[in-house]
Amino acid sequence: MASQPTSTSIDRISTYLYPLAALHAPSVIAEAAGLLDAWLGVLDERGIxxxxxxxxxxxxxxxxxxxxxxxxxATDRSSGELVELQHALTGAFRDEGLTIAHSVVRMGIAIEPVDGGPRWGIACYTGLAVALYADSGWELMVNQMRTRSFTIYAPATADGAREVAALVAGIARGDVKDPFRARR
Incomplete structure (x- = not known):
């Protein structure tokens, strides 16, 4: 990105994305805001x-x-890429102070619920899981066999894994809007 996006554009992008049934990493919001700033600059250049x-x-x-x-x-990820990203996500969860749990979600990395944070599942004792497949982006789910899935738009990189972990940690702590409760 050439320059920092304006706070007005970040707010406009965040406002547009907020009601959608997905989550967005800060870097993706900043990328969209930078694009908006560039397009608004074209309006200015043309006197519109x-x-x-x-x-x-x-x-x-x-x-x-x-x-x-x-x-x-664009192309399916290799198993090596998936394993590398799963390791990056596991480390990022730990860096956030989260406890890794057994995942019942296929290809998922799960976390235990956080003390004082929300809980999910039928008995309200379940945490969250994030999966990444060969042919998809990051997917947030409740760590149970049947669950809704919310795409987390974030780069499929180690930095993206850290952004995903920060978003999930915010949800687990109750600091970020819980998509499983807010969008029923």
Missing amino acids: DRRAEGPGWLAQAAAETATAQYGRP
Whole structure:
């Protein structure tokens, strides 16, 4: 990214993405905001009043463009790539102070519920799990056999794993909106 995005663009992108049934890493929001800033700069260069963008079409387009590259990968990931990313996520969870749990989610890395944080599952004793498959992005689930899944738009890199872990830790601690409760 060439420069830091403006706080106004970050707010506009965050506002657009907030009600969607997905989670977004800060780097993805910043990428979309930077794209929005660039497009608004083109309006300025051409002498077009920014109020013409009032309905938010450019913010929507920037958000959709930035997030599209973090869902399904262009080519399937190799098993080696998956293992490397799972190790990065496990380490990032531990760095966040979370306890790794046995995962019942296929290809998932699970965490125990956090003391004082929300709990999930039928008996309310279950934590969360994040899975990454060869043909998908990061997926957040309750650590149980049948569960909803929420895509976490984040880079499939070690840095992305740290962002995913920070988002999940925020949910587990009750500091970040819980998608399993908020979007029923």
